[in-house]
Amino acid sequence: MKMLTNILSSVLRPKGAAGQLWGQGSAALMWTDFWELSMRALAPFMTAVRGAGGSTNNEASFETRPYKLHRLDEPPQASTTCTRDDALLYYRQMQIIRRLESASGNLYKEKAVRGFCHLYSGQEAICVGIRGALRPEDSVITAYRDHGWAYVMGCSVVGVMAELTGRSQGVARGKGGSMHMYTKNFFGGNGIVGAQVPVGAGVALANKYLDRKAICVSLYGDGAANQGQLFEAYNMAKLMNLPAVFICENNGYGMGTSVDRASASVNYYTRGDYVPGIWIDGMDVLSVREALRYSIDYCTTGGPSGHGRGPLVLEVATYRYHGHSMSDPGTSYRTRDEIQEVRQTRDPIMLFKDQIVSAGLATAEELKKIDSEVRKEVDDAVKIAKTDKEIPIQELAADIYVNPQETTIRGCTPYDPYTHQRIRKVINLH
Amino acid sequence: MDIHYIFFVKYHVEGIPIKMPSLSPTMLEGTIVQWAKKEGDPIQPGDVLCDIQTDKAVVAMDIEEEGTLAKILVCVDVLGALKAGVFGKDGDEDEGVSFMEELLEALTDMGTHYTPEVKESNQVTPHSSPAHHRDTGLGSEKVEVKEHSAGLAMCDSETYRITHTLHMSHDDHASASDQQLAVTVATTHEEDMVQLQKEELENIGKESHSLESLPTVPEHLDSIHEDHQLAGPTRIMPIEAASQIDPHPIDLTSDLTEIQRENLENFATETTETATDFYNVTEEYYEASQEEIEKDLLECEEREVEQGGADYLAAVGASSVPQLPDDSKDIKVGTVIALMVAEGEDWKDVEMPSTEETGSTPTPPTEETPRKAAEAEAGHGGVDYNHTTYLTLPVALQLKTGGPVDVSIAVATPAGLITPIVRGADTRGLEDIAATVRDLATRAKANKLKLDEFQGGTFTISNLGMFGIREFSAIINPPQCGILAVGGSRLVPGASLCQSLAGSHVGIHTKQLRY
Numbered sequence: 051m052k053m054l055t056n057i058l059s060s061v062l063r064p065k066g067a068a069g070q071l072w073g074q075g076s077a078a079l080m081w082t083d084f085w086e087l088s089m090r091a092l093a094p095f096m097t098a099v100r101g102a103g104g105s106t107n108n109e110a111s112f113e114t115r116p117y118k119l120h121r122l123d124e125p126p127q128a129s130t131t132c133t134r135d136d137a138l139l140y141y142r143q144m145q146i147i148r149r150l151e152s153a154s155g156n157l158y159k160e161k162a163v164r165g166f167c168h169l170y171s172g173q174e175a176i177c178v179g180i181r182g183a184l185r186p187e188d189s190v191i192t193a194y195r196d197h198g199w200a201y202v203m204g205c206s207v208v209g210v211m212a213e214l215t216g217r218s219q220g221v222a223r224g225k226g227g228s229m230h231m232y233t234k235n236f237f238g239g240n241g242i243v244g245a246q247v248p249v250g251a252g253v254a255l256a257n258k259y260l261d262r263k264a265i266c267v268s269l270y271g272d273g274a275a276n277q278g279q280l281f282e283a284y285n286m287a288k289l290m291n292l293p294a295v296f297i298c299e300n301n302g303y304g305m306g307t308s309v310d311r312a313s314a315s316v317n318y319y320t321r322g323d324y325v326p327g328i329w330i331d332g333m334d335v336l337s338v339r340e341a342l343r344y345s346i347d348y349c350t351t352g353g354p355s356g357h358g359r360g361p362l363v364l365e366v367a368t369y370r371y372h373g374h375s376m377s378d379p380g381t382s383y384r385t386r387d388e389i390q391e392v393r394q395t396r397d398p399i400m401l402f403k404d405q406i407v408s409a410g411l412a413t414a415e416e417l418k419k420i421d422s423e424v425r426k427e428v429d430d431a432v433k434i435a436k437t438d439k440e441i442p443i444q445e446l447a448a449d450i451y452v453n454p455q456e457t458t459i460r461g462c463t464p465y466d467p468y469t470h471q472r473i474r475k476v477i478n479l480h
Numbered sequence: 481m482d483i484h485y486i487f488f489v490k491y492h493v494e495g496i497p498i499k500m501p502s503l504s505p506t507m508l509e510g511t512i513v514q515w516a517k518k519e520g521d522p523i524q525p526g527d528v529l530c531d532i533q534t535d536k537a538v539v540a541m542d543i544e545e546e547g548t549l550a551k552i553l554v555c556v557d558v559l560g561a562l563k564a565g566v567f568g569k570d571g572d573e574d575e576g577v578s579f580m581e582e583l584l585e586a587l588t589d590m591g592t593h594y595t596p597e598v599k600e601s602n603q604v605t606p607h608s609s610p611a612h613h614r615d616t617g618l619g620s621e622k623v624e625v626k627e628h629s630a631g632l633a634m635c636d637s638e639t640y641r642i643t644h645t646l647h648m649s650h651d652d653h654a655s656a657s658d659q660q661l662a663v664t665v666a667t668t669h670e671e672d673m674v675q676l677q678k679e680e681l682e683n684i685g686k687e688s689h690s691l692e693s694l695p696t697v698p699e700h701l702d703s704i705h706e707d708h709q710l711a712g713p714t715r716i717m718p719i720e721a722a723s724q725i726d727p728h729p730i731d732l733t734s735d736l737t738e739i740q741r742e743n744l745e746n747f748a749t750e751t752t753e754t755a756t757d758f759y760n761v762t763e764e765y766y767e768a769s770q771e772e773i774e775k776d777l778l779e780c781e782e783r784e785v786e787q788g789g790a791d792y793l794a795a796v797g798a799s800s801v802p803q804l805p806d807d808s809k810d811i812k813v814g815t816v817i818a819l820m821v822a823e824g825e826d827w828k829d830v831e832m833p834s835t836e837e838t839g840s841t842p843t844p845p846t847e848e849t850p851r852k853a854a855e856a857e858a859g860h861g862g863v864d865y866n867h868t869t870y871l872t873l874p875v876a877l878q879l880k881t882g883g884p885v886d887v888s889i890a891v892a893t894p895a896g897l898i899t900p901i902v903r904g905a906d907t908r909g910l911e912d913i914a915a916t917v918r919d920l921a922t923r924a925k926a927n928k929l930k931l932d933e934f935q936g937g938t939f940t941i942s943n944l945g946m947f948g949i950r951e952f953s954a955i956i957n958p959p960q961c962g963i964l965a966v967g968g969s970r971l972v973p974g975a976s977l978c979q980s981l982a983g984s985h986v987g988i989h990t991k992q993l994r995y
Contacts, residue, residue, distance in 0.1 A: 152525075152544035152545075155544065156501075156544075158502075159499075159501030159502050159503065159813075160499065160501070160502065160813070160814055161502050161813065161814075171544075371525075371526060377504070377505065379503075379539060379540070381540070386526070386528070389526055390524075390526055393524070393525065393526050
């Protein structure tokens, strides 16, 4: 109000050069000018968060995309409900991951991030959908395309970006980098192709052994799906009836090899053979979430002991927009038109946005507001990541062992050893 | 009292800077070869913004943001585009399209900024210099370079005579986004020039000298396009730089003294003698040595091609050379190359960045090549103070030509090899010679030699030791009587400096050849 009176008094005062705009004193002031001025002054107060568009529902039901089954009789549910809070959460998470990956790419091109950087753009629906179904006690292990997973499993955006730039606020204090991010019930972040799947089976074994009634989700790509150790893991998981869910994120290309040129059988959900499987459309968040709810139920209930019917192999069909890593432009084995076509027609964020807006769970303005908040959050995180300090060299020997038997760690030569330090709290210890 | 309150709405859109990305792990600089978007074009995530020439390849830069391209701050590097072969077209060998026409077509395709306009004229050449007109015999065709024009010139790599120019003049009144550059192409009478060159060369020596027998630089090293046969090897450089070079005169007979002219005629008339007879060596040895000469020449040429335009501009004086519109130098990774605005904002209102934003790019360590290290060690102009100047005096004293002995010292400049002369070297002291050599070399590198300082001469000393060449044989520059080629020195027990002495038997007593 004070602002308005100031403006009005300034306008209505007779003046010299600037006053020619308004004529000779207040008499020449048009009511339209007054209206325009006051609207401009009051503009910040007029945009309301609620009620700017129509009314919003609190819950809506959606149809899931069709599934394909292997050795299973009943599919996951054909329709699911989603609350408004969940919808906004999923949208926000997907947008953060999209912007996070884009910022990581830019940081890499500025040479602020070194080493490897594998981007998850286009596949956000998988991690957000799976996380939406997991319970706090469930574990996840994935490969090197893990920035999105690190975020949804609990690492902050600053933590992820600072880890990429190798600074002390990173989730692994900057020592890990892109491929080695860890947090509670998230086992990384693994560099070797396909190495995480047997480890994931092991985590499932631990869960069963400790009677936790928790599952372990092990993710791998279509390129890793032909690795031998995966089939060994399937065998042991089936034999021991482990609560393991093996998920293949099929984005159509290994590094640069399309699935048709790499695999004799491209139905990755059937590769478990004796292990039942489900094919899921990975561009729809709610379908993924529903399939995981089904899987959790399958792995923790029923069966001979009543504690689960054994492992499952899921295949989630998705697409990645960037190249395999930052050294791959991504256009030498596929056309730009193909990438653009997927971006225009099957983008997961766009599809989910259309769903929830047409169902009335949220308005377009709200979502736009979330977009700008997300952008700001990621930009701030980038600034912090660029300017944060690095850890001192003595931390090379910190947090190596949980229970060190000897605290003297050899350095580059035997004559300058380091002393083992404990800096962070231990996580993921049974 | 009137207090003036000016109530206005200032509507400024902050532009999102787009920086030069590092598209490969080793890339530190790049040049823009082609813009795929114009100012005002909408940008979708995943669109290609521009093609960038990195150290290895031409890579497309795509962009993840959504918005509108507001301002392009860096224009295309035409020179870089030429080198990158952006103007290449596949499969039109049958069309017989000339190189310049193709260049024009490609410039049209490249974007809105170029409206090419072919103008047939023979009015092209550099700033006049009296020396140029005196020696070439081409007549006094003086041309004025258009004021405020930038452009590219294609010149013959040996003589630096300009054959084609590409003028780009921009309207100073228009803003950068409204620039319409008119490209005019002017050609010289190419065939006439080639003809004149041939005639001049024929005048020097009679039947023994023909164009084919003289050593030439392999064409593929200099011509930008393999598909197009240009008139001799060419270089492409900014026109102002090209116009400041004094073209090497072809007429070598203007400054000869009586004795030298006589010697030359005598040498030229003895046509029956072949190289094998003269050198008293076998065919195979001769051919092998010819191959070595060609190889050395090739290596020198490759190094020159590598150094490229940037060094050249430095030699000519880059500050005085007007650049092509905006930037034709390499752009460092992290500099802002364009501005875009977010979706929904008016791109015309973008404000220019006041300070250049630099990312946290680490400064790379400077690359030390053996040549650079040797040059730094050798000091100035590639002249090895130790060997060449020490040799000048005794060589001068040995030669008894009946007149003053003028020893030419071979100096490597970015423009090529040039041989400034130390006049009367037999009567001067060592320090004097050293000082003269240093002065000549510095000025040669800066292209400030007077004509009589490199024309003429009795004997040449060429030193390629600092480039790692162990030994080489040099070709005599007629009408000089000999050339001493000094290779690199090494500390080897019992061995000495590798030098090869080529001399015409005219004017040098046979005994003096043993050194």
